[in-house]
Amino acid sequence: MGYWTYARRRWKWFLWLLVTAVVLINAAIFIGLTGPRDQLSVRQMEDESHLLIARKRLNKSRGNSSGQAYADWEQKDPLGGDRGKHLNQENSQKQDQNLADHGYDANQPKEVDANYNSRTNYTYKDNEEDNDDEEIIELLKEKDDQEDYVQQKGGQSHGARANYSITQVDQFVQKFQSVYKNSPYAVDTESKYLIHLRRITSLRKKGPRLVDYLHEKCTHSWEIFHSEIRQHALYDPDEGYLKSLLKDMVMKEVVDVEQKEGGTQIKLIITLEDDGQSLFKPMRFPREQETLPDHFYFADYERHNAEIAAFHLDMLLGFHRVPPTVGRVVNVSHDLHRLSNKKLARTFFLSPAGNWCFHGSCSYYCDSSHPICGHPIMLEGSMAAFLPPVERAKRKTWRNPWKRSYSKHRKAYWELNNDLCDKIKEKEPYNTGRRLLDILDMAVFDFLTGNLDRHHYETFQDFDNETFLLHLDNGRAFGKSKYDCISCIAPVRQCCMIRLSTLSKLVKLYSGPDSLSTLMRFSMHSDPVDPILVESHLQALDRRVSKLLHIILSCLAKGKSWNEVIIDDGIT
Ligand SMILES: Nc1ncnc2c1ncn2[C@@H]1O[C@H](COP(=O)(O)OP(=O)(O)OP(=O)(O)O)[C@@H](O)[C@H]1O
């Protein structure tokens, strides 16, 4: 072999080694960049053919879409069978029978929360931010020492009183009854809560519609919902369209899916065959799972069932400020993946357990370690009716004066000082009209649901400042059933004020015969993904009704006069 032949062979070897090295280095870089965790999902997302095969297989065995999967729900009345009738005074006699038909018996003994009397419930140890609230803690501790602060009376049903009666509140309720004896706000212990509620809401002046919808011709339920939005309420529960809207959100075929930008966690805009749209928040955890003790409120996961429960609670309180919301089970493949754009579709994958999962893109929990998964393909979520597009009905976003700091280290002004109310009372829009009392209503609502995440609120610009506040975004509510968020009610405690119509409803819920937990259980029973709340969260509602009344009572005890604390602004 000559020298040149030998040299050529070595050169070939060298070239071959070089190419192999380049390939290996590239592969190493690829693995390093994507990380071993994502290898499986990257492969799965790139190669959608296996998803198509799996989809076909599962669709065959489970029905094509959520509409079909939920066809049996068609027979169900989305507003609780005879809710319409319950709210109708003329049918009040039928009501008892209807309630009985639904297994509702006001005289049934209720499960008593055995832990309620324990001291830990009053010291709020599981959330340090509220430990600054010395005053209320001292007050509650003091009462706890008196032992009769909370008397458990399992066996009888008298509203929240049944399990969570407070001696001083009983006396306050008696005074309330005598002061408003012959007024629409009168409270007795016999009549049904829904009759009481109806009497109060019937006093409401609805006000005009949104300007752009004055001459609207409507066919679909969502169009009617938009055109029926009024100055003083988002919807009217007595109108037939609400029932149809809830039903349509469950039954209509999904025709488009898009990820909603803005906010921190994943939400999808789902368009249905009638062109109506809903905001879909997917289920992440079982109902029993509570907020992780080491999570701040702003890092807490959103709960789809909290959105549904909040809608029912808001309706039962007669506020009508939460967009109609209902549970729906969707097919991750047919209803979501098939209709997603490329960016969203790439985040879908088959999990090692064989479940259909996705994670979308957002700032919190949108990665493959926090997947949203079907079982194996059907996924539960909440569908909130979309508000009118901003091009037709502009909304104004307001900073909540009692906004939290959203920082691990800082506290907000109102958490360190008690005079925020005195300051904002002087300022627009809180110095006139209904706004300040609406903020206090929102605090009552958030205290009941345990929602610490109320940084902003919105109103419809058409109605200027004299309008209701939208109670949007309740996804972080109902996170801790044994903990009552006293700081959520700071606006009421610091202003020492409450709207008469709201107080009257709370007094009625305390007095019975219906308790808030029973009414909620009954109202939510109509939802396709019922049970919406586990028992401990329902019991918490009754406990919080008692505490709310105690907070009002302590304002009076501080020397404020009745009319300074309880404000009749005519808004119901
Ligand atoms: N039913 C609805 N129809 C139309 N828009 C809505 C609806 N609900 C919420 N939005 C809009 O979408 C935005 C985000 O919704 P939401 O607040 O529920 O999401 P989020 O991720 O929980 O937000 P954040 O992280 O800020 O708490 C809201 O600020 C609101 O403007």
Ligand SMILES: [Mn+2]
């Ligand atoms: Mn939120």
